[in-house]
Amino acid sequence: MPDEPLGSGSSEASPAPRSESTARSAFSDLDPLASDGLRPDIETDLSYLLRYDLYHSLSQIDIPPALRSEFITLKPGESLASSLDTLEKLLVEGHFLLAAYLSGAILTSSLLSPTDVKLIFALFYNRLACLELSGNAILAAQESKALEDLSSTFYYAPSDLEGTDPGTGDGKGGSPASYPRHIVPWPLRVLAVRLQSIGFGDSRRGISGLYELGMEARREITRLDIGQDERNGWRERLADLGIRSVNALIEMGDFDTAKRSLSNLRTSAADESHKTRKALLSLVIGDIDAARQILGGSSESGIFPALLSMAEGRYGDAAGEWRAILERGGNKADDAW
Template identity: 60%
Template sequence: MDSLPDKHIRNISRSSRPRSSTRGPLDASDDPLALPKTPISPIKHESMLAADDTFSGASFYELDPLAPDDLPETLEKDLTFLLHHGNFHTLSHLDIPPPLRSEFLILNPGEPLSTSLGALEKLLAEGRFLIAAHFSASILTSSLISPTDIKIIFSLFYTRLACLDLSGNTVLAAQESKALEDLSSAFYYIDLKLESAAADNDKDPEHEQDPRHIVPWPLRVLAVRLQSIGFGDSRRSIGGLYEIGLEARREIMRSEATEAERELWKQRLADLGVRSVNALIEMGDFDAARRSLDSLRMSGPESNITKLRKALLLLRIGDLDAASQVFGDANERKEAALLKPLISMSDGRFADAVAEWRILGEDKTRTDGALVAQNLAVCLLYVGQLDEVLDPLYSIHLLEGSCERID
């Protein structure tokens, strides 16, 4: 039987634009996909830390728990085209203030891959995203990586793009995402039926799996946005989200899928709906974004994180009243508490925001102290309290040991 082509060929069976429908694929459905009310954890991830509390690098093998395992030899994919030095830009930290700079980590070719991955995990845990972006590219272009080790290659490529985006280098990430080319091409799909056909010729065709995508879901979602920026086509983002949304719905309705897998796919589908609204905002179409946000329907009760994401989108649109009403009466929740000073900032009430950020900063149980401190410093600038601006910032950096205060 012929093997899959090893070049990027457009899969003509998948639409490149949203289908005309009153209910899009990013709207959660109620009937065929109904699940038990009690959420089921789809995946039990291994800890990022090894037994001796050191970073082990295991998380890079777990980027997508539903991705196909190691491929059979007959279906191996050669990803050499993603490992070229020319795919990655040279990074610089010259635009970072000297007290906050860290030297780029140099890869030691004599160390095993697990050691390098552990070092990269540590950088990510410390929030050193620019350094992590540089180090992930160093690993990708080294002799430590086999061109057929798809899990590690895609995980490191995702880490590179995500860290560039988080460190303010979105344009570079958009350019580098082009190396993936067309993620809907047949190259990125595997047909597991080809491998098992000889051993199971009598298998019921109705229960055969559809071709599975080998790229981890987080990378696919990120690439949709970055490639739309890289190619200068904002509509590409909306079309790409709807395209993978259709695939997510097919996975949910797959008869052999477990309840845990369906729950994970439903979460992904809800996430795509929110991302589609964000894409419309980035296009500048605030009216369409507002309508899309109102029409989003979630299966079951919304989580606090989902509500917060909706509130932040409403703030970007400029609808402060709607944003303040997202949480209803749950004003004591941490997410709602975070939203209150953001609304004050959006309304230009920076003095109120200073007081509200200070209250949040006094809560030692919060894990977002750096975010609170940074926003407090910004508000202090707006109210003219320049002598107090450095205090919240240096309190965070001194705690992390990343700089020394210079008065």
């Protein structure tokens, strides 16, 4: 069994490859709110993310032998489109460790150009996310350090200023504003904030990084040249950052600040996802009454009766409630959430 990003391994049959442009679009569109107005004449060299020594060896030693699958390697002469198809198949099937391995193999191969910014960042995001999902967050944290300071000028590129009001700097006709735009996709930036705080051993770095992203989200919300859908998208991102900030405070052990921050978070009545996350964080810090208030009628369904019973020390009731959830059947497992 190989334990190197480009080691020998099995080569499973790949599905019929799509065109390279189609395969690229499946991985390059990480950020639907990214600006399309970046100047095409400016190229960024990301060769530092293509170094072989950046990526850790991966192993399946902690996985029971019966559940192991051999790492998939790039075949000689395999096209980029074919390798991306294989990677997408692994992601769809939930083989996250194998997907992390293959992402590293593609990044360190000769298939990529150092200036292929969108695809490199997308593959790097997949590598880090899959490592975290497969229980290798420490490795992901170490590899995320290669990005270094995401607030540096290196990661900002001038926008295409054509069609911009020289007096106000606001774009006309839907063109972006005149300030420099970040070239790293938003999901990677959010993920890197957490992983780098672990990798550098500085939890406050994560808090400050989230606040910087929050300032950017607020700035985007106030832009005059964007539509309502895009503005709502930035509002959702801002709400997500608020939840992540509270979670970071909890991980730091600052429960008092986390409780105050959580109580100040505004949650839309229609946004069940944020309500659920907010309620779970309330349970983590021991504020059971706040969790009940946030959930309202939802506290009587799903997994929350069991969680609330456990939080209140009624373990016998909790055991019965968990058992009832299991008895609903495999096809209703998602209803528990």
